Amino acid sequence: MIEFALLVFVWPLCVILAPVIAWSKGRSGCSFAILAVLFGPLAVLASMIVSPDPEIKIRKGLASGKLVRCVWCREPVHLDAAVCPHCQRDNP
Numbered sequence: 156m157i158e159f160a161l162l163v164f165v166w167p168l169c170v171i172l173a174p175v176i177a178w179s180k181g182r183s184g185c186s187f188a189i190l191a192v193l194f195g196p197l198a199v200l201a202s203m204i205v206s207p208d209p210e211i212k213i214r215k216g217l218a219s220g221k222l223v224r225c226v227w228c229r230e231p232v233h234l235d236a237a238v239c240p241h242c243q244r245d246n247p
């Protein structure tokens with residue numbers, strides 16, 4: 156009986172939750188949906204453990220104004236940085 160409840164209620168919930176959590180971290184929702192179909196709750200756990208995409212963090216920093224693009228190399232640097240850590244030039 157417990158196996159039936161697991162298949163009917165918990166598994167579809169995992170197939171919905173895992174891609175949504177992964178997508179919110181900038182990861183591929185489609186691949187986590189496939190993982191959830193195969194592994195169920197383990198895929199939800201994996202989506203909670205996986206680190207956010209670093210590019211998403213950079214985009215959020217640029218949008219909030221905490222990061223700016225270096226005028227020399229166009230890499231994201233902290234707003235208060237006097238010297239770019241990527242190209243070692245002074246930021247105006």
Ligand SMILES: [Zn+2]
Binds near residue numbers: 230240243
């Ligand atoms: Zn630079």
